[in-house]
Structures are given as C-alpha cells and as structure tokens.
Amino acid sequence: MKRLLGLVIMMLVAATPLLAVEPDEILKDPRLEERARTLSSELRCLVCQNQSIDDSHAPLARDLRVLVRQKLVAGDSDDAVRAFLVDRYGEFILLKPRFSFDTLALWLSPFALLIVGGGMLLRTSRRATLSKVEALDRAEQARLNELLKAKDPSVG
Amino acid sequence: MMVELGHFALIMAFATALIQTVIPMWGAIARDPGLAGMARYSAFVTFALVLIAYLALTFAYIGSDFSVANVAMNSHSTKPLMYKISGVWSNHEGSMLLWVMILVLFAALVALRGGGMPERLLASVLSVQGAIAGAFLLFILLTSNPFARLADVPLEGQGLNPILEDPGLAIHPPMLYLGYVGFSVAFSFAVGALVHGRIDAVWARFVRPWTLLAWIFLTLGIAMGSYWAYYELGWGGWWFWDPVENASLMPWLMGTALLHSTVVMEKRDALKVWTILLSILTFSLSLLGTFLVRSGVITSVHSFASDPARGVFILGILTLFIGGGLSLFAWRAPSLKQGGLFAPVSREGALVVNNLFLATSAVAVLVGTLYPLVLETLNGSKISVGAPYFNLTTVPLFVCLLMLVPFGQSLAWKRGDLMGVSQRLLAAFGIALLAMMATFAITRGGPVAAPLGLGLGVWLIAGSATDMITRCYRRGLSVSAVFERALGLPRSAWGTALAHAGMGITVIGISATAWGVESLAVVGKHQPLSVGPYTVSLEQAFKRKGEGFREDVAQFSVMEGADARGLIETSKRVHTGREMPTTEAGIVTYGLGQLYASVNEILPDGRVSIRFYWKPLVTLIWGGALIMALGGAMSLADRRVRIALSAKAKRPSAVKAEAKA
Numbered sequence: 001m002k003r004l005l006g007l008v009i010m011m012l013v014a015a016t017p018l019l020a021v022e023p024d025e026i027l028k029d030p031r032l033e034e035r036a037r038t039l040s041s042e043l044r045c046l047v048c049q050n051q052s053i054d055d056s057h058a059p060l061a062r063d064l065r066v067l068v069r070q071k072l073v074a075g076d077s078d079d080a081v082r083a084f085l086v087d088r089y090g091e092f093i094l095l096k097p098r099f100s101f102d103t104l105a106l107w108l109s110p111f112a113l114l115i116v117g118g119g120m121l122l123r124t125s126r127r128a129t130l131s132k133v134e135a136l137d138r139a140e141q142a143r144l145n146e147l148l149k150a151k152d153p154s155v156g
Numbered sequence: 157m158m159v160e161l162g163h164f165a166l167i168m169a170f171a172t173a174l175i176q177t178v179i180p181m182w183g184a185i186a187r188d189p190g191l192a193g194m195a196r197y198s199a200f201v202t203f204a205l206v207l208i209a210y211l212a213l214t215f216a217y218i219g220s221d222f223s224v225a226n227v228a229m230n231s232h233s234t235k236p237l238m239y240k241i242s243g244v245w246s247n248h249e250g251s252m253l254l255w256v257m258i259l260v261l262f263a264a265l266v267a268l269r270g271g272g273m274p275e276r277l278l279a280s281v282l283s284v285q286g287a288i289a290g291a292f293l294l295f296i297l298l299t300s301n302p303f304a305r306l307a308d309v310p311l312e313g314q315g316l317n318p319i320l321e322d323p324g325l326a327i328h329p330p331m332l333y334l335g336y337v338g339f340s341v342a343f344s345f346a347v348g349a350l351v352h353g354r355i356d357a358v359w360a361r362f363v364r365p366w367t368l369l370a371w372i373f374l375t376l377g378i379a380m381g382s383y384w385a386y387y388e389l390g391w392g393g394w395w396f397w398d399p400v401e402n403a404s405l406m407p408w409l410m411g412t413a414l415l416h417s418t419v420v421m422e423k424r425d426a427l428k429v430w431t432i433l434l435s436i437l438t439f440s441l442s443l444l445g446t447f448l449v450r451s452g453v454i455t456s457v458h459s460f461a462s463d464p465a466r467g468v469f470i471l472g473i474l475t476l477f478i479g480g481g482l483s484l485f486a487w488r489a490p491s492l493k494q495g496g497l498f499a500p501v502s503r504e505g506a507l508v509v510n511n512l513f514l515a516t517s518a519v520a521v522l523v524g525t526l527y528p529l530v531l532e533t534l535n536g537s538k539i540s541v542g543a544p545y546f547n548l549t550t551v552p553l554f555v556c557l558l559m560l561v562p563f564g565q566s567l568a569w570k571r572g573d574l575m576g577v578s579q580r581l582l583a584a585f586g587i588a589l590l591a592m593m594a595t596f597a598i599t600r601g602g603p604v605a606a607p608l609g610l611g612l613g614v615w616l617i618a619g620s621a622t623d624m625i626t627r628c629y630r631r632g633l634s635v636s637a638v639f640e641r642a643l644g645l646p647r648s649a650w651g652t653a654l655a656h657a658g659m660g661i662t663v664i665g666i667s668a669t670a671w672g673v674e675s676l677a678v679v680g681k682h683q684p685l686s687v688g689p690y691t692v693s694l695e696q697a698f699k700r701k702g703e704g705f706r707e708d709v710a711q712f713s714v715m716e717g718a719d720a721r722g723l724i725e726t727s728k729r730v731h732t733g734r735e736m737p738t739t740e741a742g743i744v745t746y747g748l749g750q751l752y753a754s755v756n757e758i759l760p761d762g763r764v765s766i767r768f769y770w771k772p773l774v775t776l777i778w779g780g781a782l783i784m785a786l787g788g789a790m791s792l793a794d795r796r797v798r799i800a801l802s803a804k805a806k807r808p809s810a811v812k813a814e815a816k817a
Contacts, residue, residue: 026676044540050398052542055391095542102537106527110520110549117512122500 025062027069036069039078042096043068043085052095159224162212163303166253169205169260170293172198176263176286180279184351192279196267199282202289203264210257213250213302217243223309226250226302232315234704242326243316248450248466249302251329255446256292258330258337263289266341266366273362280348281341288340291473299466318705318731318738324384332377332404336442338370339411343439346432347481350488355428360421363435365792367418371411372788378404379781387741392674392752392769394777397546402525403445409518410438413511420507424569426498427508429489434511436481440474441518447474448525499571506564506572513557520549558612558663561656562619566626580626584618602671609667616660620653648794655787662780668749668773675768678759684715688770690751691715692724697758705731707740710755710764714744721746726753726766748773 027033037054043064045056053061053068064085071081085093097103136144176198183191213226217240222228230250231243245251263285270278296302345363349355381404386394395401414434420427447470498504524541531537562584566577592611599607627649628641673688684693692712700709707729714721726742742753749772756765 024678042542042544044542050396050542055393090538092538092540095540096544096548097539097541102531102535103527103539106523106541106545109523110516110553113519114512114516114553117516121508121512 025065025069027073032069032072035078036065036072039068039072039081040065042094044093044095046089046093158212159216159221159303159305162209162216163301165205165208165212166293166297166303169202169209170290170297172202172205173260173286173290173293176202177283177290180286181283181351184276184279184283184348187276189275192275195279195282196270198286199260199263199267202286203260206253206257206260206289206293209303210244210253213253214241214244217241220313222311222313223305224302225304225306228306228310228313230316231313233312235316235321238323238326239316239321242329243320245329246316246320246325249296249300251333252292252296252300252450253302254330255333255337256289256296258333259285259292259340260289262338262341262366266344270362274352274354277345277348277352277354277359277362280351281344284344284347285340288344288477291476295466295469295473299469318729318736319388322384322388324380324388328377328380328384331373331380335370335372335374335377335411336404336407336445338366338373339407339414339435339439339442341366341370342414342435343477343481346435347484349432349492350484353488353491355432355492357422357425360418360431364415364418364422367411367415367435368788368792371408371415372785372792374404374408374411375781375785375788378408379778379785383778387743391754391767392741392771394774397524397543399525400449402521402546403448406441406518406521406525407438407445409514409521410434410441413514413518414438416507416510416514420504424498424504426504429492430511432489432492433485434515436478436485437515440478440481441522443474443477444522447471498569501567501574502572503564503567503569506560506567509560510557510564513553517550517553517557520553521546524549555612558616558659561616561659562622565619565623565652565656581619581622584615584622587618588612588615599671606667606670609670610664613660613662613664613667616663617657620657620660624649624653646794648791651787651789651791651794653787654790655784658780658783658785658787660780661776661783665773665776665778665780668776669771671772672774673770676766678763678765680763685766685768687751687768688772689716690721690746690770692751692753692768694764694766695723697762697764700727702729705729708755708758710753710758710766712742712753712766714751716746724751724753726755728755728758745775748775748779750774 027036040054041052043053045051045053045058045061045064047058047060048056051061053064068081068085071084076084082094091097091102097106099107176195179191179198180195183189183194213224215221216224216227217231218237220227220231220233220240222231226247226249230247231240235243243250245254263282266285267278267282270281273281342363345359345366349359378401381401382394385396386392414431417427417431417434421431447467450466450470524545527541528539531539562581563574563577566580567574588611591614592607595607595610624642624645627645628638633641675685675687677685679685679694681696682693684691686692692714695711695713697708697710700707707727709725709727711723711725713723722744724742724744727740729738729740730736731738739754744751749770752769752771754767754769756767758764
C-alpha cells in the first residue's frame with residue numbers, strides 16, 4: 001500500500017524526464033567512475049524523499065553527481081569528498097552516518113543487544129544445566145541423613 | 157442511501173466493538189460464562205457491520221457514485237471493474253477501512269474456530285481484538301471518514317493514480333494487511349494468557365496456526381511489493397531500505413522469531429515468557445508500521461497523506477496497546493511458570509539462537525528507521541540513516557543466522573548431538589563448498605561476496621535436503637519404503653525444509669545481484685550496445701497512443717552471440733487527465749535472469765538515452781519467497797495444526813490428551 005502510494009509522491013516530486021546517472025556524466029577512467037558510483041550511492045539526494053543521488057532524477061542530484069566526479073578527477077580522496085559535502089550540506093547528506101557521539105547508540109545498539117542477549121542466554125542455559133545436578137543444600141542433606149539413619153535399623 | 161447505511165454500520169460497529177471489549181473481559185475476570193459467552197456473538201456482529209460498511213463503499217466505487225468524496229478523488233467511470241474494486245484501498249481512508257475489516261475478520265474467524273478453546277481464554281482474546289478494532293474504528297470515524305459526501309457532485313471522478321493502476325494494487329495491499337493485522341491474533345492471545353494467568357503447550361497450539369497464517373501473507377505481501385517496486389519504479393532496484401519497507405520488514409523479522417518460538421512452546425512447553433513477549437512485540441511493530449506510514453513523521457519515497465491529526469491519533473492507539481501490552485507483561489509474566497528444561501546444544505537451544513539473531517536484526521532495522529527522528533527531537537541534529545547502515549548491520553546478522561540454520565534443523569529436541577549432526581551435514585557442507593569454489597573459479601576476478609553468498613544459499617538448500625533424507629532413508633530400505641516414509645513424514649517437517657530451502661534460494665538470488673551488469677548509453681538506430689551476455693540494438697523509436705495515455709516507445713532487438721532473442725520495449729508514458737509521466741520498464745526473462753530496459757529520454761534527433769541491466773538469477777529472490785510461503789502453507793496443512801483449528805477440537809480434554817502424546 002505505502003509503497004505504491006509512495007510511488008505517486010515520488011513521481012510527483014521527481015517528475016522530470018531524466019533518470020539517475022546519465023550517459024554524459026560517466027567518467028572515462030573506469031576506476032574513478034566505480035569510486036564515484038560507490039560514493040554517490042552513499043550520499044543523500046537532499047531534495048528527494050529518501051534516495052541516494054545515484055538513484056535520483058532530481059536536477060540537484062545530477063549537480064552533486066557531477067561535483068563528486070569533478071572532485072575525484074581533481075585527485076581528492078573519498079573522505080575528502082565526503083568532508084567537503086558535509087561542510088557544505090551537513091551530516092544529513094551522508095546515508096551512512098559517521099561514527100560520532102551522536103551516532104554512538106545507532107551503531108552500537110544492535111551489536112550491544114546481540115552481546116547482552118547472548119550473554120543472558122548463556123547464563124540462563126548454564127543455570128538450567130546446573131540446576132539439574134544441583135547439590136542438596138545443608139538442610140536437605142541433614143534431612144536425607146536422618147532418613148537414611150532412621151531406615152538403617154530396619155534394614156540392618 | 158447505501159453510503160449512509162455504510163456509515164451507519166461503521167458507527168454501529170464501533171458500538172459493538174466496545175461491547176465486545178468490555179463484557180467478555182468482565183466475564184473472563186469474574187468467571188461468568190454467560191458474559192464471557194458474549195464474546196463470540198459480538199465478534200460476529202462487529203464483523204458483519206464492518207463488512208456492510210466495506211461493501212457499501214465498494215458499491216459506491218462500482219457504481220461510480222461521485223457524490224462520495226473518496227470515490228470522486230480516486231475513481232473514474234471508465235475504469236475497469238478490477239480497478240474500481242481495488243480503488244477502494246488505493247487511498248488512506250479506504251485502506252484503513254480494509255485494515256479494520258481484516259482485523260474483525262480475524263476476530264470472527266477466531267470466534268468461529270475457537271470452540272475448543274477454554275472459554276475464559278477465548279473471551280479475553282476476542283475482547284482484546286474488540287479493543288483494537290474499536291480504537292481503529294474511532295480513528296476512521298473521527299479523522300478519516302471514507303463516506304463523506306460532496307456538496308457539489310462532479311460529473312466525473314479524478315481517476316485512479318496511473319501508477320496504482322496495476323494488478324499489483326489488487327494483490328499487494330490485502331496480502332500485506334492480512335499479514336500485519338494477522339499478528340494481532342497472537343497479540344490478543346498473549347494478552348489473554350496474561351489475564352488468564354495460564355499458558356501452556358495447548359495455548360501455543362491454538363496460537364501457532366494464526367501466526368503461521370499471518371506470516372505466510374506477510375511474506376507474500378513483502379515479496380509482491382518488492383517485485384512491484386522493481387518493475388514500476390524503473391530503476392531496477394528491488395529493496396530500498398525505505399522506512400515504509402522497513403515498517404513491513406520489522407514485523408516479518410519479529411514474526412519469524414515468534415513462529416519459531418511457538419514451535420518450542422508447543423513441542424516442549426519451554427520459552428513461555430519469551431513467546432508471550434514476542435507476540436506483543438510483533439504486533440507492536442505492525443502498529444508502529446501503520447503509524448510510520450499513516451502519520452508521515454518519516455520521510456520516505458513511499459509516504460503520503462501526511463496529516464498531523466491522524467498521526468497523533470495513531471500515536472495514541474500505539475501507546476495504548478504497546479504500553480498496555482508491555483505493562484501487563486511486566487506485571488503478570490513473573491507469575492508464569494517456566495517449563496521444559498533443555499541443554500544448550502539442542503533444537504530448543506538452536507531456536508533460541510535463531511530468536512536472538514532475528515530479534516536483533518529487527519531491532520537494528522527499528523533503530524535505523526527511528527534514529528534520525530529521535531536524534532532530531534533530542535538535540536536538533538539532522539542525520540540520515542540509509543541503505544549502507546542497514547546492510548552493514550542486518551547482513552552480518554543474517555549470514556551468521558543462516559549458517560547455523562542447517563544445524564538447528566537437524567538437532568534433536570532436549571539434548572542434541574553436535575558431532576553426529578556435523579557428520580550428517582558433512583555432505584551438505586561439501587556440496588556448498590564445492591558450489592562456492594566452482595563459482596569462484598568461473599567468475600574469477602568478479603565480486604567476492606557473490607560466490608560466498610551463493611555457497612550460503614546452497615548450504616541452506618543442501619541442509620534441508622539432508623534433514624529430509626536422514627528422516628526417510630535408512631540403509632537397506634527399498635526405494636518404495638523410503639518413498640512411503642517420505643510421504644508419512646509430518647507435513648510440518650516438509651514445511652520447515654521447504655521454507656529453509658526457499659530462504660536459500662532467495663539468498664542465491666540476492667547474492668547474484670553482485671554479478672549484475674549495467675549499461676548506460678545514448679544510442680542511434682542499429683547501434684549495438686552490450687549488456688552482459690547480450691547485445692541490444694535500437695530497432696525503432698516511435699510515438700503511440702494507448703487507452704488513457706500516450707507514450708514514446710523505444711524498441712530494441714536482443715541478440716545473444718549470433719542468435720536473435722526477441723524484442724524488448726520500454727517507454728515514457730504520459731497519462732492523460734493527470735498528465736503524469738511514468739517510465740515503463742521493459743523486462744524480459746531469460747532462464748532465471750532478467751534483461752531490464754529503462755528509457756531515459758528519446759532525443760529529438762531520434763537517438764535514445766537508455767539504461768539496460770542484465771540481472772542474472774534475479775527471479776530467485778521472489779521465487780524463494782514464494783517457496784518460503786509454500787513451506788508455511790505446508791506446515792499449516794499439518795494434521796496437528798489442523799486439529800487445533802478444526803471443530804473436532806471442541807472437547808478440550810481431547811486436545812490436551814493429544815498435546816501430551
């Protein structure tokens with residue numbers, strides 16, 4: 001439902017006759033182009049709802065794609081391109097948020113949950129196994145001894 | 157008249173839903189069988205009333221009654237019947253009505269099938285269902301009335317959105333809703349059990365078929381939606397980690413965990429408290445999904461109809477049911493008795509690990525989806541969480557989980573023999589390794605992840621096959637005897653094997669996307685363009701008029717080496733009326749792969765700016781999901797499950813005796 005109704009909005013928002021990455025944008029150096037594609041797939045199209053600039057039809061996405069490619073051709077590293085774009089547009093542009101105080105819980109929570117959950121499981125399973133062979137406590141042992149003693153004469 | 161009748165029925169349904177909520181619960185708590193007995197009748201009546209409302213709206217659509225605002229905005233007198241009927245749920249108001257209709261349908265089915273259930277449990281289950289239905293009925297009546305009339309009746313409706321005019325519209329939303337809403341039954345059972353204070357294998361036996369049913373529909377709904385987006389959006393992706401997609405994935409992940417933990421509970425009377433919690437969480441995620449989609453709090457390619465009033469209302473419903481469910485859980489769960497002990501290495505232990513991984517991946521999706529919203533509220537920073545985050549978190553979790561699946565499937569209950577299982581799985585492991593190595597050798601220099609993923613998929617399929625073979629085959633048995641044993645296996649065993657193999661098939665399909673080829677070019681007539689193993693060349697570009705649209709079509713011929721492999725056509729379509737442009741992708745299936753064409757633009761000089769993809773094995777993604785759903789259906793057809801659902805179960809003692817057997 002949502003999906004399809006969304007298509008509608010997406011089409012309304014981005015109803016230009018252009019598709020993402022146009023042939024004339026492609027760099028001649030396949031290695032640079034590959035890097036450009038990877039980078040653009042991790043950059044958000046700022047005017048779209050939730051698309052990377054690699055997927056988006058919007059003119060701004062096209063400008064950003066061209067910009068990314070210019071930077072790469074000029075010899076910038078991937079990180080330098082990202083840093084440049086964050087300076088200009090803010091963290092919002094990164095689809096893969098950088099690890100920082102703000103994103104601590106984002107990056108750590110799934111793994112923390114896995115570790116804590118796993119630890120709890122190990123503990124309960126050990127307890128469950130232990131409980132099966134749990135030794136008698138002192139009172140129980142005393143009672144058992146008593147019973148055995150009481151039984152002794154009749155047997156002997 | 158009909159429309160007013162529908163509106164009136166909807167108001168009446170709200171009243172009967174209130175009765176269904178209050179009286180049976182009172183009866184269940186006060187142990188008054190008379191009051192508790194009201195549950196079933198009120199569930200039937202509520203369903204009948206909502207059905208009347210729903211049919212009234214449908215007839216307004218079929219009869220093109222444009223005095224109804226909803227019909228005028230979303231239908232057109234010339235639409236084919238199919239789109240008039242499915243047009244009902246093409247919009248917010250109608251789709252909420254469908255949501256509630258499915259909810260009360262499930263309640264009525266539980267009432268119909270619940271003859272064998274303890275009276276108090278049935279009463280509390282139906283009471284909770286009534287409460288959910290009541291809340292959403294009130295939501296519809298107050299904020300989203302589909303029966304509102306127009307003062308100025310237009311002569312013609314605005315028509316259905318062209319993108320929605322697709323068989324996908326007829327199938328996808330009802331499937332998805334059957335899944336989403338189906339989990340409400342598990343939620344109601346959990347709350348019922350908490351109120352009731354009793355939970356045992358019999359409870360699990362009653363709840364499992366409903367969970368399974370919801371899971372089957374949700375699996376199909378998600379797969380269907382994915383394929384629809386794939387061919388409709390025209391950029392060849394099949395999953396975008398969009399909030400709205402995540403909204404359907406979260407209950408699926410949690411529901412899959414629930415499905416597995418109910419098995420443990422049914423067979424071994426263990427994991428009770430956890431299963432109750434999962435039931436509550438799964439439906440909570442369904443409700444959260446509804447909230448995310450309906451409120452528009454999250455930016456999404458798919459989101460629409462952002463209305464703060466509606467958002468706040470649904471947030472209220474969400475708080476009431478999730479908060480209420482979890483509070484009740486915190487209060488009552490400690491009093492539930494834990495059952496069945498098991499060793500860490502056992503089927504139960506493996507299913508616990510399954511639950512851990514599935515629940516963690518559901519939480520990862522949840523955290524990623526809500527994080528930007530929460531962070532912005534807390535300190536105003538705006539960040540984006542997109543596909544890279546979700547891939548980095550869920551993929552490793554899933555890889556770990558799937559590697560363990562064949563072990564879990566082969567381990568014995570209570571105490572498993574890991575050495576024995578490993579020996580049995582040696583052949584499957586060898587086959588997977590061989591498949592991986594062979595693929596590596598063939599695709600040398602290609603992406604590394606693809607052969608690894610393929611190996612994982614083969615491992616799942618071979619693991620399922622091993623499980624089936626060890627169950628049927630013994631040395632010295634004749635072929636017919638093995639065949640007989642295979643037929644004699646419980647259907648749920650076949651269901652498990654099928655579903656896991658289906659997962660393996662999907663994994664292969666997903667891995668193969670790494671081998672996909674993309675070709676972008678501006679081509680003139682008969683200028684060849686190579687796309688993976690194929691060469692395409694532009695045959696002609698022309699304009700065409702269809703019913704309700706005009707389009708610019710680009711037609712390409714496909715060659716494989718020297719062999720002609722047919723034509724592929726893609727177009728830019730403009731729908732008359734709404735003047736909305738869409739891209740119609742051209743998709744041709746060769747074997748298990750697909751050639752996908754999407755036109756950018758037809759230039760004035762006759763050249764075509766085009767984008768081609770070769771997607772090897774891509775159909776396996778959805779094929780695997782279909783097989784998973786088939787596996788679910790197979791389990792549902794299991795004799796033991798059917799007994800729980802059938803009228804034979806009217807005598808509770810018989811069910812209990814069977815549970816013990």
